[in-house]
Amino acid sequence: MGASAIREILKVVSRPGMVSLAGGIPSPQAFPMELMAELTASVLERHGETAFQYGTTEGYMPLREALVGYLHTLGIESTAEKINITSGSQGTLDGIAKILISPGDVIAVEAPTYLGALQSFNPYEPTYAQIETDADGVIPESMEEVIRKSRPKMVYLVPTFQNPTGRTIPLERRKQIAQIAIRTNTLVIEDDPYGQLRYEGEFISPIYPFAPDHVIYCGTMSKVFSPGLRVGFNLAPALLAEWMVKAKQGVDLHTSSFSQALAAEFLNGGHLARHIPKIIDLYKPRLNALVQAMEESLPDTYTWIKPDGGMFVWAEGPEDLDAVALYAVATQHYNVAYVPGTYFYAKPGSGKNTMRLNFTMADEATLKSAVGKLGEAIRTT
Amino acid sequence: MGASAIREILKVVSRPGMVSLAGGIPSPQAFPMELMAELTASVLERHGETAFQYGTTEGYMPLREALVGYLHTLGIESTAEKINITSGSQGTLDGIAKILISPGDVIAVEAPTYLGALQSFNPYEPTYAQIETDADGVIPESMEEVIRKSRPKMVYLVPTFQNPTGRTIPLERRKQIAQIAIRTNTLVIEDDPYGQLRYEGEFISPIYPFAPDHVIYCGTMSKVFSPGLRVGFNLAPALLAEWMVKAKQGVDLHTSSFSQALAAEFLNGGHLARHIPKIIDLYKPRLNALVQAMEESLPDTYTWIKPDGGMFVWAEGPEDLDAVALYAVATQHYNVAYVPGTYFYAKPGSGKNTMRLNFTMADEATLKSAVGKLGEAIRTT
Numbered sequence: 001m002g003a004s005a006i007r008e009i010l011k012v013v014s015r016p017g018m019v020s021l022a023g024g025i026p027s028p029q030a031f032p033m034e035l036m037a038e039l040t041a042s043v044l045e046r047h048g049e050t051a052f053q054y055g056t057t058e059g060y061m062p063l064r065e066a067l068v069g070y071l072h073t074l075g076i077e078s079t080a081e082k083i084n085i086t087s088g089s090q091g092t093l094d095g096i097a098k099i100l101i102s103p104g105d106v107i108a109v110e111a112p113t114y115l116g117a118l119q120s121f122n123p124y125e126p127t128y129a130q131i132e133t134d135a136d137g138v139i140p141e142s143m144e145e146v147i148r149k150s151r152p153k154m155v156y157l158v159p160t161f162q163n164p165t166g167r168t169i170p171l172e173r174r175k176q177i178a179q180i181a182i183r184t185n186t187l188v189i190e191d192d193p194y195g196q197l198r199y200e201g202e203f204i205s206p207i208y209p210f211a212p213d214h215v216i217y218c219g220t221m222s223k224v225f226s227p228g229l230r231v232g233f234n235l236a237p238a239l240l241a242e243w244m245v246k247a248k249q250g251v252d253l254h255t256s257s258f259s260q261a262l263a264a265e266f267l268n269g270g271h272l273a274r275h276i277p278k279i280i281d282l283y284k285p286r287l288n289a290l291v292q293a294m295e296e297s298l299p300d301t302y303t304w305i306k307p308d309g310g311m312f313v314w315a316e317g318p319e320d321l322d323a324v325a326l327y328a329v330a331t332q333h334y335n336v337a338y339v340p341g342t343y344f345y346a347k348p349g350s351g352k353n354t355m356r357l358n359f360t361m362a363d364e365a366t367l368k369s370a371v372g373k374l375g376e377a378i379r380t381t
Numbered sequence: 382m383g384a385s386a387i388r389e390i391l392k393v394v395s396r397p398g399m400v401s402l403a404g405g406i407p408s409p410q411a412f413p414m415e416l417m418a419e420l421t422a423s424v425l426e427r428h429g430e431t432a433f434q435y436g437t438t439e440g441y442m443p444l445r446e447a448l449v450g451y452l453h454t455l456g457i458e459s460t461a462e463k464i465n466i467t468s469g470s471q472g473t474l475d476g477i478a479k480i481l482i483s484p485g486d487v488i489a490v491e492a493p494t495y496l497g498a499l500q501s502f503n504p505y506e507p508t509y510a511q512i513e514t515d516a517d518g519v520i521p522e523s524m525e526e527v528i529r530k531s532r533p534k535m536v537y538l539v540p541t542f543q544n545p546t547g548r549t550i551p552l553e554r555r556k557q558i559a560q561i562a563i564r565t566n567t568l569v570i571e572d573d574p575y576g577q578l579r580y581e582g583e584f585i586s587p588i589y590p591f592a593p594d595h596v597i598y599c600g601t602m603s604k605v606f607s608p609g610l611r612v613g614f615n616l617a618p619a620l621l622a623e624w625m626v627k628a629k630q631g632v633d634l635h636t637s638s639f640s641q642a643l644a645a646e647f648l649n650g651g652h653l654a655r656h657i658p659k660i661i662d663l664y665k666p667r668l669n670a671l672v673q674a675m676e677e678s679l680p681d682t683y684t685w686i687k688p689d690g691g692m693f694v695w696a697e698g699p700e701d702l703d704a705v706a707l708y709a710v711a712t713q714h715y716n717v718a719y720v721p722g723t724y725f726y727a728k729p730g731s732g733k734n735t736m737r738l739n740f741t742m743a744d745e746a747t748l749k750s751a752v753g754k755l756g757e758a759i760r761t762t
Binding site: 006028031033037041042044048049050051052053054055073076087088090091093094097098116119120121122123222226227228229230247249250251252253254255256257258259262308 | 406407409412414417418421422423424429430431432434435436470471472474475477479497500501502503504551603607608609610611628630631632633634635636637638639640643666
C-alpha cells in the first residue's frame with residue numbers, strides 16, 4: 001500500500017515555528033461550535049438510545065431523509081432509501097474499491113488527482129491511466145481516448161474545486177463526460193467534498209443527474225459541518241449500492257450512530273444554509289490574501305489560476321523547478337511548508353514543477369508572511 | 382462476499398409480534414444513558430474543536446491513554462502508543478484481513494465461530510480450517526493439528542463467552558494455545574468483546590500476555606458502553622500494527638473523533654467500573670431466566686451448558702434435528718425466533734442440530750414465554 005507521501009511530509013510540518021500551506025483540512029473556525037451544545041442535547045432528547053445502539057449498515061434513516069433535501073438543493077432528486085451513509089467519503093471510496101477492483105484493473109484518474117482516493121484504491125492493486133486536464137479540468141476527448149485504450153473499471157473525478165488544483169469542470173464538459181460515460185458504459189466516481197465552498201461564480205450541477213446509471217456521487221459532511229464525525233454518503237446504481245453495503249458490513253458494520261444523528265439534527269434544524277455563508281466569510285478572504293501574496297512575492301515564472309472555491313491553489317513553477325528539492329529548502333531554512341505537486345500524480349515523475357497551497361488553515365496575515373518566505377526560498381535556490 | 386445469513390434472518394425477526402432470541406446486540410437498557418448528557422458536555426468543554434476535527438489514524442491520544450488503565454485491569458501491560466483505535470472490533474478484523482489475507486489463504490477458526498469475523502475475512506477470499514471444540518472451547522491438540530496440516534495465516538478465536546457458544550477457554554488451555562502459537566510461529570487473533578460480562582466465576586487472563594508477539598488482542602467499547610459509537614481497539618505486534626494503520630487510512634482515515642472523546646470521558650471519569658455491575662445486574666437474571674425456562678420447556682433431548690457470562694446460550698438438539706426447518710415453523714407459527722447454529726460454522730452443513738439463543742434483548746418474563754413457545758414448536762415438528 002505504501003506510506004502516504006503527505007503523511008510523511010506532515011511530520012516536518014508539525015515542527016514548532018513552521019507555517020504550513022501544506023494542510024488539507026478545514027479550519028476548526030469553520031465548525032459550528034456555537035451550535036454543538038444545542039445539537040448534542042437534541043440528539044440525546046430526540047434520538048436517545050438509538051444514537052448509541054447498533055444501526056443498519058445503510059445508515060440512520062433520519063439522516064438519509066435529511067440528505068434528500070440537501071441533495072435536492074444540488075439538483076439531485078433521490079429518495080432516502082437510495083442514499084447510503086459511509087464513514088466519510090473515504091468509506092465510499094473504500095467500498096467502491098473493495099467491490100470493483102481486482103489486481104491489474106485500470107482506474108482512470110485526473111492528472112493530478114486526489115491522493116486519498118489512490119490510498120483507498122491501492123490496497124486492491126489497480127493500475128492507473130491518467131486523463132489530461134487543462135484550466136477547465138478534465139479534457140473530455142482525453143477521457144474518451146483513455147477509456148477506449150485502457151477500458152478502465154472506473155473513472156475517478158473531483159469535478160468541483162478539485163483537490164489539488166482547485167479547478168472546476170464547466171457545465172458543458174460535465175454533460176460531455178456524462179455522455180461519454182453512457183456511450184462507453186463506463187462508471188464515473190464523482191467525488192464532491194468541496195462543492196458548497198463556492199466564493200465566486202454560479203453553482204454548477206453535479207455530473208450525476210446527467211448519467212445517474214453510470215455515476216456514483218460521493219458527498220460528505222466533512223467540509224460543511226465536521227470532518228471528525230466521519231459522515232459521508234453516496235448515491236450509486238442499485239446493484240453497486242447493494243454490494244457496497246455488503247462490503248461495509250464487514251468493514252465497520254455501520255457509521256457511528258451518534259455522528260449520524262448529530263448530522264441529521266444539523267440538517268433538519270436548517271443550520272446548513274445559515275452556516276455555509278459563515279464558512280465562505282472565513283475562507284474567501286484567505287483565498288484572496290493567498291493569491292495577492294503570490295502575486296506580490298512569487299517570481300513571474302510562477303503561474304496559477306485563482307479558483308472559485310474549495311481549499312487549494314495550484315501553482316506551476318518554471319519547467320526546471322524541482323518542487324521536492326525546494327520543499328526541503330523551504331521547510332529547513334524558511335519554516336514554510338506546502339505539498340509538492342508531483343505527489344498528486346498517479347504516474348511517478350509527473351508535475352515536478354508544481355505545488356499545492358492550502359489557504360484554510362491560516363489567517364490572512366500568516367498567509368501573506370508564509371508566501372513571502374516561500375518567495376525568498378525560491379529566490380535562494 | 383455473500384449475504385449474511387443472520388441479516389436475512391433478522392428480516393423475519395422484525396415482524397410485528399415476533400419474540401426474538403435471535404438478537405446479537407446489547408440491550409439499550411445496558412447503555413449508561415443517565416451519564417450521556419454529562420459526558421457529551423464534558424466532550425464539548427474539555428475536547429472542544431478537537432472532537433470535531435480530523436484526527437490521526439492511530440486514534441485519539443486521550444482515549445489511547447485511558448485504555449492503558451483499562452487493559453491493566455485485564456492483566457495486559459501496554460503503552461498508549463501501542464494501542465490503536467478502530468471503528469469497532471469489526472474495524473480491527475477488516476484491517477487484519479486487508480493486510481494479511483490473499484485469496485486461498487487458510488484461516489483456522491473455532492467450530493462454530495463468530496459469523497461477523499467471517500464477513501470481514503470473506504471479501505479477501507480465504508479458505509477456512511475448523512478447529513474442534515468441546516465444553517472448554519478450542520481443543521489445543523486440534524489447533525496444533527490444524528496448524529501443522531494447513532499452515533493457516535492466522536487462528537481466529539473468541540476465548541471468553543464465545544459467540545455463539547458462550548464457552549470460555551480455561552486458563553491452562555490458554556497457556557497451551559499461546560505455547561502452540563509461539564512454537565509454530567502462528568498468529569492468533571484474540572477477539573474479546575464479552576470479557577467484562579461475567580456473571581459467575583473468576584476472571585481469566587486473556588491469551589495475549591502469554592504470547593504478545595504472536596497475538597492481536599481485539600477489544601471494543603460496544604458491550605460495556607455503546608455499540609453505536611463504533612469504538613474498538615487493538616494491540617498488535619509492531620509491524621502488523623503499522624500496516625493496519627496504513628490500511629485503515631484508506632478505509633475511513635480514522636474513527637469518529639467525537640465517539641473517541643466520549644469513550645475517553647467515560648473511562649477517565651471512572652464510570653466503567655461503576656457501570657459494569659449495572660450491566661451484570663441486568664443480564665444475569667435474564668441468563669438465569671432463559672436457562673430455567675429451557676429446563677422447563679425444552680425436551681430432554683436438548684442439551685446446553687450454562688455460560689458464566691456473555692450474551693448467548695448454545696443448545697444442541699437431537700442428532701436428527703434440522704434447526705433451519707424448525708426455525709421456519711417457530712417463526713411462522715409460534716412467533717419466536719433464534720439463530721440456527723449451522724450458520725456459525727465455516728464448513729457448510731456442520732451443526733445442523735444446534736441453535737443460538739440470546740438473552741440480552743428481552744426481560745425475564747418474555748424469555749420464559751419465548752422458550753415456552755419454542756418448546757411447543759419443537760413438540761409439533
